[in-house]
Amino acid sequence: MLIIKLTVRSFLFCLLLLSSLSRAETINLAVPGPGSLVYLPVQLAVAVEADKAEGLDLKLRFFSGGPLALRDLSEHNSDFTVAGLPAIASARADKMPVLAIGQLSQAAMVSLILRKDLKGKVHNIAQLKGRRIGVNTSTRTARSTSQMLAEYLLNNAGLNADDVQIIPAGQTREAQRSALIGETVDAVMGDEPFATELASKNEASILLDLYNPQRSRELLGGPFVHAALATREDVFKEHRLVAVKVQHMFDKTLQWMNSHSAQEILDKLANQPGFDPQRNQILLSVMQRNPKMYPVQCAWDPKAILTTERFFHGMAADQAESSLHFSEFVRNASPEVRP
Template structure:
């Protein structure tokens, strides 16, 4: 799908830079590889969940659920692991290293056309929560995605959801995917460094990275998709993104465990909808604020509109995602996707009842 020769050096530099990401990401890679299968249903049931960046605000419900004690309350022993990009969480799930992944819903469509049955069981969001940031150096040249031609555009990883959305914004605005260069730069310090050094002209990232860039005056917002309104303007509809997705066979054979996970996550989403960003920030690990709790709370505040209150897939959301992917992804463009098999509301509806 990508021109590997052209990207090899860029991807390598991005992967080297990923070593400076949070320690939890480094720990996750080793822990996940040594993982064991989940135990049977019942009290203390062990479940491993890989998150595409535990400290990203878009995936905040994962750690928050653990911090609130909701997994324990359901009799679950949940181990949260972290990788810098959602595509790596997808890989861990499909390979059987983990039982669940917290990442973008769009991976379920991509995997279906590759013959893998995966479904979203709790939908955290109805907007991407992503922001396209342009560097100060390139701000005069990039006024909209129409100006992406010939530019180096940062994404968390090649094949990631940020990569998908970047290519869609290009195609939607008359720029061919072959005319842009996606560069894998991760998130956090590695993304910011790439922006400041000029390794990328612009890039797609999330909070708290966005808040840090703006505080440092290292770049400017080009497209803001942290709200349903922003998603609609950029993508033409609600874009369900952050979710808990799992292999369909595992869901069907562990319904009791999946229901407990849904109960815990829905309780968290409801809690988030009735508490302030500062209160949410107070519940998170201290190192997530990187020494500036006020800035971290502001990052959460900016992203809160993307979250659902009940974990239910938004109406017309899957159709928007399919439209976006079909615009540039040749595998999906020429395939019949059965959207009904990419998500289920069976568990969240019982949890909200």
């Protein structure tokens, strides 16, 4: 009789569990990738089932740049996105009803990669004058963060955007490699682990690496928000609890990252798109030499907001961008927390 009771209880528990899972709310999230180190926490959230812990079912939609992911958000194909905070600001300045609700990085996570035949010929950014630089894809309503960072580096070297040709080069290993190998571009504002992989195969060389938070701070004047979580104003207003759950999902993901080694993180990502276990040794080396790329929670760092806002104003393309204050669109989903 006891065995029967236990069996019935187990059966009822399974039914309750299945019922709970069936009620999980589907969240469509647009993100550049897959396989980019910048947006690694997004794919890790799926891998460690941080979404399930919040009663969510996270579905990822991949794009070749933050502006394309933002367009997907604005067209209501997704309700959340993770993109570069400067790209989000650019979209907001163009009147897109987008709100940034959390940060997922604390460095300008890009590498400037040269075609292999230019190694030894181009020693600094100033020598890129007259050449073609590939960046993540922009749209009519938003410039990509990598494009703004490219323009920032050019300005620091005494050049401006008119001194080079800016070309969309995508945001995947295959797209960036193809652009370099096919000589569509002379250099790419690339993502890791693609940059280190290409350099290790002698298919390209790295001119500048900003994945190291200290190097990024020195160049930009403080901590920098690259990857940021965002949603539309209508979602934030009408489905605030869902926004809070998504924020908590990423808190759980970042905390999991903070308590596990780089190798354990990669082991979890083994079945995720863009994370090939055969290439993990390269990714592992990048993560180990840059251990503080990600925050421990997605609550805003006020210093990082100020640095990123100052950067954005310095790279403003028009009056709408130069007059935009980040306080107009930077929020926290939890009302008791202030940015």
